[in-house]
Amino acid sequence: RANSLLGDVPDFSEITFKNIRGWLADGTEVALGGQTVLFRLPTTSVRPTEPEWASQITLFPNPAASTLNIRSEEVRPDQLMVFDNLGRLLREFEANTLTLNIDDLKSGIYYLKIIVEGESAYRKFIKSE
Numbered sequence: 328r329a330n331s332l333l334g335d336v337p338d339f340s341e342i343t344f345k346n347i348r349g350w351l352a353d354g355t356e357v358a359l360g361g362q363t364v365l366f367r368l369p370t371t372s373v374r375p376t377e378p379e380w381a382s383q384i385t386l387f388p389n390p391a392a393s394t395l396n397i398r399s400e401e402v403r404p405d406q407l408m409v410f411d412n413l414g415r416l417l418r419e420f421e422a423n424t425l426t427l428n429i430d431d432l433k434s435g436i437y438y439l440k441i442i443v444e445g446e447s448a449y450r451k452f453i454k455s456e
Contacts, residue, residue: 381448384441390453393430397441406442411435429454 347359385398397404407420407427412435420427429437432454439450 377448378443378446380443380446381441384448384450386439386450386452390455391429392455393428395427395429395439395452397425397427397439399425402443404441404443406440408440408442410438410440412437 349357349359351357380402383399383402387396387398389395397407403423404425405422407424408416409418409420409427409429409432411417417432417437427439434454434456437452437454439452441448441450
């Protein structure tokens with residue numbers, strides 16, 4: 328069983344749709360059939376989860392002008408990567424770094440990928456002037 332957006336469900340869920348209806352471009356409703364359509368989806372792929380350690384990670388200050396700090400009591404990152412809003416990798420930082428120089432980034436929204444022991448989590452931060 329898995330805890331998903333739908334609540335506590337088996338590891339595989341079967342969802343049945345009957346009497347499917349659709350609409351044409353002009354707004355006319357059309358019956359698409361009375362047969363049953365069956366989907367078998369692994370619930371683990373429906374809802375992304377973060378590693379347990381991710382809840383210990385905070386970024387400050389946020390927004391940040393030149394330096395972004397990572398606060399974590401027990402977790403030390405193996406790798407850090409900064410991505411822009413389009414998902415392009417802009418920069419990588421060395422292991423165990425908790426202070427990042429972001430002075431040369433343009434103002435905007437960025438995402439920090441934090442990797443610890445092969446697991447990753449993302450945190451959003453804002454670069455200000």
